[in-house]
Amino acid sequence: MTLDLSSIQVEKVVDARGTSCPGPILAAKKGMPGVSVGGVMEVQATDTGTLKDIPAWCKKMGHDYLGNVEEPGFLKLFVKKMK
Numbered sequence: 001m002t003l004d005l006s007s008i009q010v011e012k013v014v015d016a017r018g019t020s021c022p023g024p025i026l027a028a029k030k031g032m033p034g035v036s037v038g039g040v041m042e043v044q045a046t047d048t049g050t051l052k053d054i055p056a057w058c059k060k061m062g063h064d065y066l067g068n069v070e071e072p073g074f075l076k077l078f079v080k081k082m083k
Contacts, residue, residue, distance in 0.1 A: 005069045011039035017046045017074050024050040025057050035081045043077045
């Protein structure tokens with residue numbers, strides 16, 4: 001079963017567009033307390049390195065990386081808070 005990320009309900013949107021590493025990770029870290037356990041946060045980024053950084057951060061922090069959607073000019077990455 002694949003998740004339809006285009007219609008996912010997010011609790012919080014973190015806009016890290018225009019920043020490069022470690023900007024998107026820091027933005028995600030700062031945004032996570034505003035998400036309830038089981039909730040989903042969307043991280044918006046323009047740095048393609050974020051496609052590696054966010055999944056690695058999720059694994060380290062114990063959250064689920066749900067995937068990403070490419071929009072014109074930026075990426076949307078989805079993180080499910082697990083604890």
